[in-house]
Amino acid sequence: MNQKFKKISVIGLGLIGTSILHAMTANKDEEVTTFAYDINPKHRNTVLNMQIATFVCDNIHDAISEADLIILSIPVGSMKTVASVISSSLKDGAVVTDTGSTKSSVINDVYPFIPKNVFFIPSHPLAGTEYSGPKSGFSSLFENRYWLIISNKQTDQTKRLANFFSNLGSIVETVSAEYHDKILAITSHLPHLIAYTIVGTASDLEADLKNDVIKFSASGFRDFTRIAASDPIMWRDIFLNNSEAVLEMLQRFNEDLSDLQKAIRKKEGEKLHTFFSRTRSIRKKIIEAGQH
């Protein structure tokens, strides 16, 4: 039962989808056949020219019908539509997974369209860059990065999927959807929201100041502009689909920011120093965990 996937379909040819294809190509497993599809014909053509898929299909049903593993690497806002479209083409015994950054919403959107003899196991690779599109992928994107499988129990199919992700270079862990969405809200979604905000604030400054902000862009802001250069559609969908956890974390953040704002206004040096000191230990732990 724990046999490897031999016919693999990648739906959505952006950073994640093409990186999966690159990584599989690098593995040079001749038993594996890959099917690639994107709704954008230009992206399909780009992937065709890169020669990283066995077949680039012009029709989503052709890309799905033979596959024993289907990976939906599309914005989370498109999951429902795509799931409804592919539903009738899924092969008995096939495994469907996705790579979206919000999990409760994807489960709600996709699960109703999964036929009886098909397994739906959501997942999320904690890997990415600020670049997007079919040319942004590369084979080592997942190396030593966590790939989270959303499941409440280990089954033959989750083990099979974990094995597949391991072969792409990932460290696989299993968590619940709700827990995943909370963790991602604070580690990824809120930081992106804030980076987008501050870069937006800067871009509203008077023209002279704005130009010099760009010119003299110091460390700190530079990092924020990189984060805020990420794909706008992907991020719109994330905030719409993990709004509850994001708004909860945002509320906590706002309370903390208010405290610091008050400390600055009241010139409470000791309070600022204490706050700035304790955040150092978190960085230290992250470096120790090897995820920096």
Added chain:
Amino acid sequence: MNQKFKKISVIGLGLIGTSILHAMTANKDEEVTTFAYDINPKHRNTVLNMQIATFVCDNIHDAISEADLIILSIPVGSMKTVASVISSSLKDGAVVTDTGSTKSSVINDVYPFIPKNVFFIPSHPLAGTEYSGPKSGFSSLFENRYWLIISNKQTDQTKRLANFFSNLGSIVETVSAEYHDKILAITSHLPHLIAYTIVGTASDLEADLKNDVIKFSASGFRDFTRIAASDPIMWRDIFLNNSEAVLEMLQRFNEDLSDLQKAIRKKEGEKLHTFFSRTRSIRKKIIEAGQH
């Protein structure tokens, strides 16, 4: 008149001070003598062992009295005290500069202690890392980074100082103190405040969640923890000494964040998409400006 500085005193042996000494050492100019001092005897000893200064002085007056250029690379909260201490030891015709991240406050704190025949020209290198202390410096820190001189006019002494900073690898520009403080508030001070806040918010999470936030720390948060690992004393002083500009920028930021928060709550996808799209162009300009 536009002659080079031959006796140079570096007061404060942290990241900036030792990087200046490293860069001068790398320049191998035998006509130059350097004097190094730090209030912390351990730091003096570290620098002595690194052999990057001609003299490491145990007394601040010995480090100052012969110098024709004195560089105060200390936290901005210490400027007033140090200026009052060195005032009587400054040589006629000497130039005093500093490397602090807030300029109006440094001018207010230092200027009253500058004797009649001494020139005080504040400055600020837009360079740094999240590391601090005498072992964190390196000779290329200032290469291709802006070094801002605070002056309303060009004089023989500002040219002399600009020439010195250029020889350390910097691109020198002249701006006013008030303008500097506004630019730094948005490009550096506010991003640091926010990074400190969000890492603090994460460290207040329940124990399980907090540990997994560290473990699964994704891009975005990882960058924030790096920023929030910066020297707490330096940053306490910056917020106390540029509070006006920081609070102004923070107010604008809060308004923008409220707007986005509302858009998430109301599920206004179009508004989010528009906001996330326009920030991309700022990143593009920064990359074009070569300061990424």
